[in-house]
Amino acid sequence: MSVIGFDIGNENCVIAVVKQRGVDVLLNDESKRETPAVVCFRGEAAVPWGQQDPEVQNELKLLPFETSEGKDGGILIHLKYLGEARTFTPVQILAMLFSNLKDITEKNLEIPVTDCVIGVPSYFTDLQRRAYLDAATIAGLKPLRLMHDCAATALSYGIYKTDFSKTGPTYVAFVDIGHCDTQVSIVSFEAGHMRLLSHAFDSSLGGRDFDDVLFVYFAKQFKELYNIDVYSNLRASIRLRTACEKLKKVLSANAEAPLNIECLMDEKDVKGFIKREEFERLASGLLERISVPSRKAMADAGLSVRKIHSVELVGSGSRIPAISKLLSSLYGKEPSRKLNSSECVARGCALQCAMLSPVFRVREYEVQDAFPFSIGFSLDGAQISTGSNSILFPKGQPFPSTKVLTFQRSNLLHVEAFYANPNELPAGVSTKISSFTIGPFQASSNEKARIKVKVQLNLHGIVTVESAMLVEDHIDDSARRG
Ligand SMILES: Nc1ncnc2c1ncn2[C@@H]1O[C@H](COP(=O)(O)OP(=O)(O)OP(=O)(O)O)[C@@H](O)[C@H]1O
Ligand SMILES: [Mg+2]
Structure with missing residues (x-):
């Protein structure tokens, strides 16, 4: 029995395994620690995984294959x-990627x-979480948890650290x-304990957006200098994008x-040149956006920058020097x-897999994650109120979490769960x-029947x-009889 962690990046995947001595990262067939998030079909097409709901159309334009609805x-x-x-559906393609990672691990x-x-x-x-679970299941894997990337990073940071302050939490x-x-x-x-206070994000701001800034710059330059339009040639635009990265x-x-x-293109060799300053100027719009999720995360955690003990920068997209500079001025360190x-x-x-696995013993350590979106429920199209509002799992809710909804009826119920605040998504x-x-339930008397429904925001965030x-209220009955 083994305990495995997978990081499925948009570009790279990493496989880690807990052994008696500690955590190892596994090498793939090419002796690399990172495996591209790509499925190849006999060299004819490469399929990056990019099925994210927002701006799907923009996403699809970047892919080197045809898609339809x-x-x-x-x-x-x-x-x-x-x-x-x-x-193929994206879930099938993702399952192929999982299969490949499973093979590497088993080898x-x-x-x-x-x-x-x-x-x-x-x-x-x-929906996206369910798609991951489906794909993993098709590949013969059993995910014990889908874990938020930053929660996983925080766990690898915190579990072995012993120098936290004794007088209060370290943020x-x-x-x-x-x-x-x-x-x-x-x-x-x-x-012995870590608690996620907040999650914030920009789901469409990463390294590839910085590549795009360079791509647009050189595409324009090459049009002027060499009279070639890379936009009209898929192969040329892929090559230019790779060179820009x-x-x-x-x-x-x-x-x-x-x-x-x-x-x-058109049998023309091209040459270009750029200074870092010029790149930073071209990317100034992106750089401005870098600090937004940090500000949101601190506001949601109810903390000022002075309370932040340290800022841990991860993800390879953050290797751009201007990004570190920006963050250091934002956090003051x-x-x-x-x-x-x-x-x-x-x-x-x-x-986390080792901690959840019944066969593996790791040190006692509590991981408490928080869910980033508010969740509400409705019955037959009308929102269900719980106390003062209609949100059952508020943003920041620790999970897994179970709540009980009570309905004064016994016939069929149509309950819908929804994200209560579109601005959070x-x-x-x-x-x-x-x-x-x-339902429906067989109640002896409809007036006294209540249905109690237990709903859960589970370990995967589903x-x-x-x-x-x-x-049924039998106490009333017996009281009346007495
Ligand atoms: N030295 C570097 N300077 C700037 N950017 C870099 C550097 N090295 C790698 N990158 C960029 O980092 C990005 C990949 O980062 P990473 O491997 O963390 O992403 P991922 O985990 O695959 O994707 P995601 O987390 O978005 O799903 C790419 O855009 C790559 O160009
Ligand atoms: Mg990543």
Whole structure:
């Protein structure tokens, strides 16, 4: 039996495993610690995983394959596979990626692997979380938990740390800037215990947006200098985008960088050059957005920057020097890079897996996560009030959490769960969660019948109905008889 953590990034995946001595990151077939989040179909198409509800259309434009709308309103991916035209759903493609990660793990450990914990962005909706679980199940995995990326990072930071203050909680900000997104969490640490106070994010601000700034700049320049329009040629635009990503990385370590691509288009070789200052100027709009999730996370945690003990910067997208500079002025201290920024999510997931696994013993440590969206329920289209408002699980709710809804009736119930505040969600995401049909129950008298429904925001951040029970008031009856 093994305990595994997977970080499924938009660009890279990392596999970690807890062993008796500590946590190891596994190597793939090419002896690399990071595996591209790509599924190849005999070299004909590469399929990055990018099914996020908001701005789906923008997302699809970036993908090097054809898509259409499926019967259920979902996305269908069209590919040529073994010479035949085939369609796949994103869940099937993700399942292939999980299968590959499972194979790598089994080859390394030489035992079958099922139990795992998988990292997910905190802004994932119910639907996206269910899609991950479905894909993992198709691949033969059993996820014990979908864990928020920053919660996993915080766990890998906190579990072995022994120098926390004895006089009160230590507050740490975790800032993760990846390929497609930025996530920030404020976490409170005490001996043997960590509590997520807030999650904030920008689901469409990551390293690739900085690549795009360079792409647009050089596309324009090459149009003027060489009279080529890379937008009209998919292959040329992919090559330019790849070159721009490399250029961006060079600019993280150097004050200036050249760009050379042979035979980019129309048999023309192209040359370019950019200074870091110019890049920062072009990216100023993106840089302005970098501090927004941090401000939100602190406001939601009810903390001022003075209370933040340290800022831990992770995710490779954060290697741009201007980003560290910005964050250090925002937090009033230099962000730390002590955590292994590309591996901490997978390591945290592996640790959580060990803690949840019945066969593995790790030190007693409590992880209390918070859910980033408010959740309400409605009955037959009318919102259900609980006390003063209609929100059953408020934003910041520790989870897993179970609540009981009581209905004064025994016939069929149509209960719907929804995200109660659209402003908390990524742009364009539907507020719908799930519909549940409950009953009907056989009550001896309809007036006295009540149905108690237990609803849960489960360990994965998914809303479920745990149970529904008919309660009849017999005490009244016996009182009357007496
Ligand atoms: N030295 C560097 N300077 C600037 N950017 C870098 C550097 N190294 C990597 N990156 C960028 O980091 C991004 C990938 O980061 P990371 O591996 O953390 O993302 P991910 O976990 O795959 O994606 P996500 O977390 O968004 O799902 C890419 O955009 C890449 O270009
Ligand atoms: Mg990541």
